[in-house]
Amino acid sequence: MFFTYVWRELRRRKRQALLTSLGLALGVALVVIVSAVTTGVGDAQQDVLKSLYGVGTDVTVTKSVEMQESMRGQFRMSTDDVEKVGDQFVRDTVIATPGAGTFLEERITEIAQMDDVAASVGGLLLTNARVSGDYEWLEEREQLEQSGSGFGQGPPPEGEEGAGQGAGMPPIEITTFSMAGVDVSDVELGPLGSVELVDGRLFEAGEEADNVAVISSSYAKQEELAVGDALTVGEKEYEVIGTVASQAGGEGVNVYLPLVRAQKLVDSEGKVNQIYVRADSAESIPAVEARIAELLPAATVTSAEDLAEQVSGSLGSASSLADRLGTWLAVAVLAAAFLVAGLLTMAGVSRRTTEFGTLKAIGWRSRRIVGQVMGESLLQGVIGAVLGVGLGILGAVLVAQLSPDLQASVATGPEIQEGGMVGRMASDLLDTTQTVSIEMTAPVGLDLVLLAVGLALAGAVFAGILGGWRAARLRPAEALRRVE
Amino acid sequence: MKRLDIEIEEARTALAQSGLTDEWSLPQPVHAGSAAPRSAAGPLYRLDAVQKLFTRRGARVAALDGVDLTIENGEFVIVMGSTGSGKSTLLMLLGALDRPSAGTLSCEGQDLSRLGESGLCAVRGRLVGFVFQSFNLIPTLTALENVETALVPLGVSAGERRERALAALADVGLSQRAGHVPGELSGGEQQRVAIARALVKDPHVLLADEPTGNLDEKTRDDIVGVLESVWRERGKTLIVVTHDSSVAARAPRLIRLHEGRVVEHVRQNGAGVVSRAADGSVVATPPAAATAVLEEAGTPVGAMAP
Ligand SMILES: Nc1ncnc2c1ncn2[C@@H]1O[C@H](COP(=O)(O)OP(=O)(O)OP(=O)(O)O)[C@@H](O)[C@H]1O
Ligand SMILES: [Mg+2]
Numbered sequence: 160m161f162f163t164y165v166w167r168e169l170r171r172r173k174r175q176a177l178l179t180s181l182g183l184a185l186g187v188a189l190v191v192i193v194s195a196v197t198t199g200v201g202d203a204q205q206d207v208l209k210s211l212y213g214v215g216t217d218v219t220v221t222k223s224v225e226m227q228e229s230m231r232g233q234f235r236m237s238t239d240d241v242e243k244v245g246d247q248f249v250r251d252t253v254i255a256t257p258g259a260g261t262f263l264e265e266r267i268t269e270i271a272q273m274d275d276v277a278a279s280v281g282g283l284l285l286t287n288a289r290v291s292g293d294y295e296w297l298e299e300r301e302q303l304e305q306s307g308s309g310f311g312q313g314p315p316p317e318g319e320e321g322a323g324q325g326a327g328m329p330p331i332e333i334t335t336f337s338m339a340g341v342d343v344s345d346v347e348l349g350p351l352g353s354v355e356l357v358d359g360r361l362f363e364a365g366e367e368a369d370n371v372a373v374i375s376s377s378y379a380k381q382e383e384l385a386v387g388d389a390l391t392v393g394e395k396e397y398e399v400i401g402t403v404a405s406q407a408g409g410e411g412v413n414v415y416l417p418l419v420r421a422q423k424l425v426d427s428e429g430k431v432n433q434i435y436v437r438a439d440s441a442e443s444i445p446a447v448e449a450r451i452a453e454l455l456p457a458a459t460v461t462s463a464e465d466l467a468e469q470v471s472g473s474l475g476s477a478s479s480l481a482d483r484l485g486t487w488l489a490v491a492v493l494a495a496a497f498l499v500a501g502l503l504t505m506a507g508v509s510r511r512t513t514e515f516g517t518l519k520a521i522g523w524r525s526r527r528i529v530g531q532v533m534g535e536s537l538l539q540g541v542i543g544a545v546l547g548v549g550l551g552i553l554g555a556v557l558v559a560q561l562s563p564d565l566q567a568s569v570a571t572g573p574e575i576q577e578g579g580m581v582g583r584m585a586s587d588l589l590d591t592t593q594t595v596s597i598e599m600t601a602p603v604g605l606d607l608v609l610l611a612v613g614l615a616l617a618g619a620v621f622a623g624i625l626g627g628w629r630a631a632r633l634r635p636a637e638a639l640r641r642v643e
Numbered sequence: 644m645k646r647l648d649i650e651i652e653e654a655r656t657a658l659a660q661s662g663l664t665d666e667w668s669l670p671q672p673v674h675a676g677s678a679a680p681r682s683a684a685g686p687l688y689r690l691d692a693v694q695k696l697f698t699r700r701g702a703r704v705a706a707l708d709g710v711d712l713t714i715e716n717g718e719f720v721i722v723m724g725s726t727g728s729g730k731s732t733l734l735m736l737l738g739a740l741d742r743p744s745a746g747t748l749s750c751e752g753q754d755l756s757r758l759g760e761s762g763l764c765a766v767r768g769r770l771v772g773f774v775f776q777s778f779n780l781i782p783t784l785t786a787l788e789n790v791e792t793a794l795v796p797l798g799v800s801a802g803e804r805r806e807r808a809l810a811a812l813a814d815v816g817l818s819q820r821a822g823h824v825p826g827e828l829s830g831g832e833q834q835r836v837a838i839a840r841a842l843v844k845d846p847h848v849l850l851a852d853e854p855t856g857n858l859d860e861k862t863r864d865d866i867v868g869v870l871e872s873v874w875r876e877r878g879k880t881l882i883v884v885t886h887d888s889s890v891a892a893r894a895p896r897l898i899r900l901h902e903g904r905v906v907e908h909v910r911q912n913g914a915g916v917v918s919r920a921a922d923g924s925v926v927a928t929p930p931a932a933a934t935a936v937l938e939e940a941g942t943p944v945g946a947m948a949p
Contacts, residue, residue, distance in 0.1 A: 160788070160791060160792070160795055160801070160804075163784070163788065164781075164783070164784065164788075167783035167784060168783050170783070171782070171783050513777070513779060514779075514781055514782070517773075517775070517779040517781070518781075518792065519740075519764070519767070520738065520740055520767060520773050521767065521768070521772075521773060521792065521793050521796075521840065521841075522764060522765070522767040522768020522769070522793070522796040522797075522844075523764075523768075523792070523795065523796050524761070524764050524796065525760075527795070527796070634740070634741065635740040635741070635767065636735050636740045636741050638740070638773070638775060638779055639731050639734070639735055639740070639775065639852055
């Protein structure tokens with residue numbers, strides 16, 4: 160009788176029942192989509208962090224320092240130390256990433272011996288700057304310099320900036336590629352931890368001082384290099400032993416060299432500018448961070464969580480869009496659906512005063528009538544849940560399919576305050592902002608489905624309570640009211 | 644009520660001589676099936692100074708204003724009165740749909756004015772069968788299911804429920820329409836289903852509020868026939884509110900309400916009518932039939948002697 164009655168009643172007022180179910184379905188579907196997208200964006204952020212910082216790296220230690228005065232010297236050029244290619248001059252300079260302070264290798268060992276630390280390795284980030292420009296201009300500069308005015312201080316030939324400042328734009332071009340010296344004994348930790356091998360192999364223990372290099376596949380393509388070819392860096396040849404791709408398609412380091420070789424390139428034996436740390440467990444990361452900060456007060460200690468907040472680009476926008484607008488929209492639609500369900504149920508009960516009055520007059524207890532109303536409401540909720548989960552999964556799939564890849568950028572280099580040409584060159588060199596492109600996903604898990612079903616049923620219960628409350632208050636004498 | 648208007652003066656004289664002034668003693672109807680009275684100890688209903696007040700737009704309205712009444716098991720009572728006189732309100736109280744505002748109302752010895760909602764609900768479910776003017780069937784349920792709803796509160800198993808509902812439908816001659824929803828039934832058929840619903844739980848009393856009010860003349864006679872047979876053949880107490888004097892003429896007892904008070908009590912049979920007004924005056928039509936009417940109504944002849 161209960162089910163027959165419930166089912167017949169819903170069939171009688173198909174339209175209201177469908178409206179109620181669809182309202183709940185829509186609200187629930189939005190919750191599913193928004194949650195799925197939020198999860199997807201969160202996953203994407205994790206991917207970004209992984210690709211930028213390596214799977215096995217929990218904490219990265221860097222140190223930012225003032226731009227050293229000596230750096231200026233790095234950009235001094237004369238016709239003596241450049242290569243002449245046609246009417247252009249070209250000069251390659253390998254420098255330790257400027258603005259990044261160095262640590263002595265002993266620090267790595269000290270950190271490795273800390274409690275909760277599983278492993279610690281050092282890395283040296285280098286930049287190869289290729290300066291090219293008009294050879295004649297360089298000769299003129301040189302003559303001017305010899306006659307007293309220094310490089311970069313004379314009036315610029317084209318005078319783009321204020322002449323008085325002496326910081327104009329010389330007709331030179333700087334292209335850079337980044338390199339990393341890695342600890343070949345533990346490639347899982349550090350820059351190579353986040354890459355995927357495309358061809359060849361990674362470094363092996365025993366290759367500490369060998370002239371071998373691993374390069375990114377995009378750099379290999381650009382320079383038309385393959386495994387087995389020779390790569391020239393700082394006038395030395397390296398054998399390319401492998402090509403790698405960043406896991407999320409990120410464009411980070413172009414060339415990986417054994418740490419010792421990298422240190423030699425910039426005369427920094429025994430020094431690193433990155434320390435990668437693996438903690439015993441995720442829970443101990445904060446403690447590890449704190450200990451390192453104590454040991455190295457001047458250092459910047461960064462964990463993956465800290466970086467999540469710095470992610471910018473469309474990924475960042477997607478994340479805040481899904482978070483704010485999406486959540487707000489889902490909550491609003493869900494609330495509206497609850498309200499509509501409640502009002503329709505109440506109106507339905509009001510229209511049935513005679514019906515319920517009659518049932519009370521023939522001995523039905525209020526409880527049973529409330530149960531009937533609740534049953535009707537719950538059935539609508541179940542239909543709404545099924546429709547909503549279906550709609551939500553469909554929506555999530557569509558969003559994932561149709562949305563463009565997400566771009567994420569994380570700036571990891573020090574900020575450049577210095578102006579003028581040197582500042583501009585430095586910030587070009589130091590532009591360690593890494594951008595990765597990630598496919599959007601919107602996974603719908605079992606927990607999300609359960610949440611959706613729960614919400615639809617909660618809406619139904621809410622409506623049922625409203626309707627039931629009204630039904631319970633009906634007097635049986637209503638049955639005697641004449642329906643004219 | 645044309646009959647009552649005939650020869651009033653004559654009747655008044657005759658009854659004044661008979662000395663019939665007290666509340667009439669309560670009749671035991673003689674019916675063919677002759678079911679024994681259910682409760683030997685006392686009447687089915689006893690109303691004592693029953694009042695029912697409603698508040699309408701701030702003002703208090705006394706729908707019933709001091710009703711004293713006794714109804715025995717197995718009686719067939721008609722309730723008449725102009726619109727707004729309190730007929731439905733009286734039936735509502737008899738049917739345990741509500742409690743009186745003042746006075747006492749007992750049903751089979753239970754004081755309904757003191758019962759809680761749950762107790763009233765039990766009385767409604769077991770003792771009382773209700774028939775409404777607008778039939779009040781559940782529009783989504785079939786005739787059979789509608790009849791079954793009356794057994795739901797009694798906790799009857801589904802199988803037995805179906806069996807008893809089918810039997811009740813057969814009793815009102817509607818077996819072939821069991822699977823139809825109310826919308827597919829005529830007014831008369833719907834009211835038969837409603838009567839089956841009222842009777843399926845075998846109640847002690849059948850209350851009907853203008854059961855023929857929405858029906859045409861022919862159907863009206865059908866329905867009255869069905870109700871009357873319930874009283875005559877199954878010995879149920881039958882209380883019917885009606886505006887229709889042709890319906891009223893078929894009951895041995897009639898109560899007339901006016902502004903919430905009983906203003907006239909009538910006993911009648913084929914031979915004549917004896918009416919007693921609120922002021923105690925009695926009219927018999929024709930006067931010679933008075934004794935026979937009261938005798939059939941069970942009033943001891945001795946009580947009428949001077
Ligand atoms: N729920 C209520 N609230 C307020 N007043 C009511 C209510 N029910 C009945 N009344 C009033 O009580 C009086 C008696 O009503 P009742 O329905 O008993 O009359 P009735 O004799 O059945 O009339 P009718 O022949 O029109 O059915 C009327 O004045 C009516 O307006
Ligand atoms: Mg009425």
